[in-house]
Amino acid sequence: MKFIGGIHVSSINLTTDHKRYYVKIKSGEKVAYGFWGFGSDLVFQTITIYLTFFYTDIFGISPAQVTALFLVARIWDAINDPLMGAICEKLHFKMGKYRSWMFYLAIPYGISTILLFTTPNSPAVKVVFAWVTYIAFGMLFTGMIIPATSLSSSMTQDPVERTSLNSFRMFCSQLGGVGCSILVPYLSTHLGSTPKQGYQFAMAILAIIMAISFMVAAKVCQERVPETNSEEPFRFRDVFEQFTKNKPLLFVFVLYLAAYTFNIMVSSVGTYFVTYNMKRGDLLGTWSLTQTLPSIFPLLFVPAMVRRIGKKKVALLGAAISLIGMLMFFFSPDTAFTWLFIGKGIGSFGYGIELGILWSILPDTVEYGEYITGRRCAGVVYSLASLSIKISLTIAGIVPTIVLDAVNYVPNGVQTESCLTAIRFLNSLIPAIFLLIGIIVFSRYSLTEKRFEEIVVELTKRRNEAADKGVTVKLTSQTNASVDK
Known part of the structure; x- marks a missing residue:
C-alpha cells in the first residue's frame, strides 16, 4: 500500500486531488508572514x-563614486542571486x-x-568602507529575501489564497514603509x-525590529507544497532553463523591473525634489508618507479585484494608474504643492495595486516552470525576482x-535651473517611461487562472503516477512524506 503525505494513493481522485495543497492559511500564520514584510520594508x-x-x-x-558602486554591485548580483537560488534549492535543513535562512541570517x-x-572617521577609507558594506548588504539581502519570498509558494498552492497571503504581506510591507517615513526623519x-x-x-x-520579524516568521510559518517528483539532484543549469523556458516568468521579470525601478527612483530622488525644487525640507516626512501611505489602501482590495477581473488586468491597471499620477506630477509647477502631492499620491496608489x-x-510561475521542465525550482524563480x-536598484x-553629475549638482548648495529641471524629470517622466515599457511587455502574459488550474491538475497526475511506480515524493515541510510499500 502506498501513501503520499499520509494519504492513501488508492483513495486519490484526480478531479479533486489537485487541490490537496490548496491550503487556507490560518490567521496566526498569515500575521507572522506579514510581520516579516513589515520588518523588511521598515529597513529596505x-x-x-x-x-x-x-x-x-x-x-x-x-555621485560618480555612487554610480560606480551601484553598477559593480549589480554585476556581482547577476551571479550571486541565481547562485543563491540554486543553493536554496540544493540544501535542506531541519x-x-x-x-532556516530567514532565521539564521536575520541578525547578520x-x-x-x-x-x-x-x-x-577617516575620509581616506570612506569609499572602500562604502563598497564593502554595500556589497555585503546586497549578498545578505539576497540570502534573506529569496527564501522569504519563496516561502509563500510552499505554504499553499491555492492561487486565490496566495493572492490573499501576498497582498496581506505587501500591506504590512507598506506599513513598514510608512513607519520608515515617520521614524527616520x-x-x-x-x-x-x-x-x-x-x-546610524x-x-x-529599525534593524532590531526587522531581525525579530524574520525570526518570528521562520518559526511560525509552515512549508507544505511538495517538490518535484524527480529524484535527480538539483542542477545549476536549472537556473538557465527557468529563465529561457518559463516564458510567463520572463514577462513577470520585466514587470518587476518596471514597477520597482519606478518606485525606487521616485523614492530616492524625492528628497532632492523637496529640498531643492520645493525648498521645503520641513515637508520631507510628509513627502515620504505620500510615497507610501496611499499604496496601503488598494492592497486591501486586490484579492477582490483579482476574483473579478483576473491577475493580469489588475497588474496592468495598477501600472496605468501610476503612469497617470506621474504625468500629473510632471506638468505641475514646483510651487503647486497640492497638485504635486496629488500626482505623487496617485502614483503611489497605483503602485500599491501593483505590489499586491x-x-x-510570481508563485504561479513556479508551477508553470515545473510543468515545462519537470523540476520544481521555487528558489530559482524567486532568485530571478x-x-x-537588484537591477531596479x-x-x-x-x-x-549620472543625470545629477551631468547637470553639475552641488550637494548642500544652490542648484542651477537645468539641475532643477533634471530633478523634476527624475521624479516623474523618467520613471513613467519604465512603467510604460512594463505595461507593453506584460500585456503578452498568458498564464490565466484557468490555465494555471489545468497545469496543477497535470502536475498532480504526474505525482500520482510517480507514487504508483514507487518514486519518493519530497516535501518542503519539516516532515518529509514518502511512498511506503
Whole structure:
C-alpha cells in the first residue's frame, strides 16, 4: 500500500486531488508572514529612500563614486542571486528549505544595514568602507529575501489564497514603509549629535525590529507544497532553463523591473525634489508618507479585484494608474504643492495595486516552470525576482547619479535651473517611461487562472503516477512524506 503525505494513493481522485495543497492559511500564520514584510520594508524602504542622499550629502562621496558602486554591485548580483537560488534549492535543513535562512541570517543582515549608514572617521577609507558594506548588504539581502519570498509558494498552492497571503504581506510591507517615513526623519534628527550619528542610530532601531520579524516568521510559518517528483539532484543549469523556458516568468521579470525601478527612483530622488525644487525640507516626512501611505489602501482590495477581473488586468491597471499620477506630477509647477502631492499620491496608489499583485503572480510561475521542465525550482524563480529588484536598484540609483553629475549638482548648495529641471524629470517622466515599457511587455502574459488550474491538475497526475511506480515524493515541510510499500 502506498501513501503520499499520509494519504492513501488508492483513495486519490484526480478531479479533486489537485487541490490537496490548496491550503487556507490560518490567521496566526498569515500575521507572522506579514510581520516579516513589515520588518523588511521598515529597513529596505529606508535604504531606497535615503541611501543615495546619505551617500552624497552626509557620508560625503560623489555621485560618480555612487554610480560606480551601484553598477559593480549589480554585476556581482547577476551571479550571486541565481547562485543563491540554486543553493536554496540544493540544501535542506531541519526547519525546512526556506525558513532556516530567514532565521539564521536575520541578525547578520541587520548588522549589514546598520553599517550602511555608518560613516568612518577617516575620509581616506570612506569609499572602500562604502563598497564593502554595500556589497555585503546586497549578498545578505539576497540570502534573506529569496527564501522569504519563496516561502509563500510552499505554504499553499491555492492561487486565490496566495493572492490573499501576498497582498496581506505587501500591506504590512507598506506599513513598514510608512513607519520608515515617520521614524527616520524624526530619529535621525533626535538621536546623536550629528546627522551621521542620527542615521546610524535610527537604522539600528529599525534593524532590531526587522531581525525579530524574520525570526518570528521562520518559526511560525509552515512549508507544505511538495517538490518535484524527480529524484535527480538539483542542477545549476536549472537556473538557465527557468529563465529561457518559463516564458510567463520572463514577462513577470520585466514587470518587476518596471514597477520597482519606478518606485525606487521616485523614492530616492524625492528628497532632492523637496529640498531643492520645493525648498521645503520641513515637508520631507510628509513627502515620504505620500510615497507610501496611499499604496496601503488598494492592497486591501486586490484579492477582490483579482476574483473579478483576473491577475493580469489588475497588474496592468495598477501600472496605468501610476503612469497617470506621474504625468500629473510632471506638468505641475514646483510651487503647486497640492497638485504635486496629488500626482505623487496617485502614483503611489497605483503602485500599491501593483505590489499586491506582483508577489501573487510570481508563485504561479513556479508551477508553470515545473510543468515545462519537470523540476520544481521555487528558489530559482524567486532568485530571478530578487535579481530584478537588484537591477531596479541599480537603474534607479545609477540614472539619477549620472543625470545629477551631468547637470553639475552641488550637494548642500544652490542648484542651477537645468539641475532643477533634471530633478523634476527624475521624479516623474523618467520613471513613467519604465512603467510604460512594463505595461507593453506584460500585456503578452498568458498564464490565466484557468490555465494555471489545468497545469496543477497535470502536475498532480504526474505525482500520482510517480507514487504508483514507487518514486519518493519530497516535501518542503519539516516532515518529509514518502511512498511506503
